[in-house]
Structures are given as C-alpha cells and as structure tokens.
Amino acid sequence: MEIKEFGKYIKKLREEKSLSTHKLAELSGVSQSYISHLESGRKKNAPSPEVIKKLSENLDRSYVELMVAAGYYGDDELLEPVEEIVQGLISMKPGAGKTGMTMIDLAGILEQKNLIYKNLVLTQNDRKRILDMLDIMFQPKEDK
Numbered sequence: 001m002e003i004k005e006f007g008k009y010i011k012k013l014r015e016e017k018s019l020s021t022h023k024l025a026e027l028s029g030v031s032q033s034y035i036s037h038l039e040s041g042r043k044k045n046a047p048s049p050e051v052i053k054k055l056s057e058n059l060d061r062s063y064v065e066l067m068v069a070a071g072y073y074g075d076d077e078l079l080e081p082v083e084e085i086v087q088g089l090i091s092m093k094p095g096a097g098k099t100g101m102t103m104i105d106l107a108g109i110l111e112q113k114n115l116i117y118k119n120l121v122l123t124q125n126d127r128k129r130i131l132d133m134l135d136i137m138f139q140p141k142e143d144k
Contacts, residue, residue, distance in 0.1 A: 004041035006070050011039040013059040028054040046070040053120065064116060072121075073114065107131060 001009065014024050014035075021039070025032035030051055037043050047055070052070055056063040067073055109115070110131055115122045122130075 001069050001071060003043060003046055003071070006046065007038045007041050007043065009069055010035070010055065010059070013061060014039075017059065019058075024055075024058060027058045030054050046072065049121070064114070064121065067121060106134070 014021070019027070021032050021035045024030070025035055030047075034043075034047075034051070038047060046052075047070060049067065049072070052066045052072075053063050056066045059066075064073075110127045115127065
C-alpha cells in the first residue's frame, strides 16, 4: 500500500472510532499535525514502527496489520499458518512411551520470521539475543 493510501486507511480507522485527530493525538502521543499530514498524504515516508505501534493501540488494529499496510512487510514475508510451523518443530520426548510428552523446539520457533512480543515485531537481532540469553540460562551444569 502506498503511503497516501496508508494515510487514507488511518483516517478511515480513526473515523470508524469517532475520533478527531486531536483526540487520537492525545490518546496515542503522536502529534495532531503528524496525524493530519499522514492522513492528507503530505507525508512522503511511512511512519516509524514506534508511531505505528502507538496508532495501532488506539485504532483497534494489530501492530502487525498496520506494519503490513504501511509497507514494512510484503505478502511474501507473511507467516505461514502457525500450525504448519509448529508441526515441524514438535517431537516426542525420548523414553516417554505410548503417552509420550509432546515437545516443541523453542529455538526453532525463535528462528521464524515475523515473531511478535507485546505487539513488537522481533528483529533477527532480537531473536538472536533471546537465543543467546537462553544459552546462558540453560548451560549444562558442571558435575561436582
């Protein structure tokens, strides 16, 4: 979606909630003039992810949905259905018998694109940092 179309989309969402630009600015912390310029097509670039997060919280739309609408992600970058991703990461705990415990590979999940945490899209660097922290937290205990 082009930035002008994105601005029209934001305006439509705002109007559906019966919010003025002043009220949306007050609720979101995004300046009224910025919202006005965005909606009127006077902005040349997409809002930052931080601005999109603030708007999403007050327009009843998910952060990821607005990030896609703003052009941060294309259709080819969207997640495949979660069931298909997780299915490939499930294994049975060895020695668990017929009623074995289902295990899901957390490292495999963290390798997936477009993960979110509290409405923030995790970057590749974020996912790597999480894996590094897990490695530190779960180092094999030394035998004494």
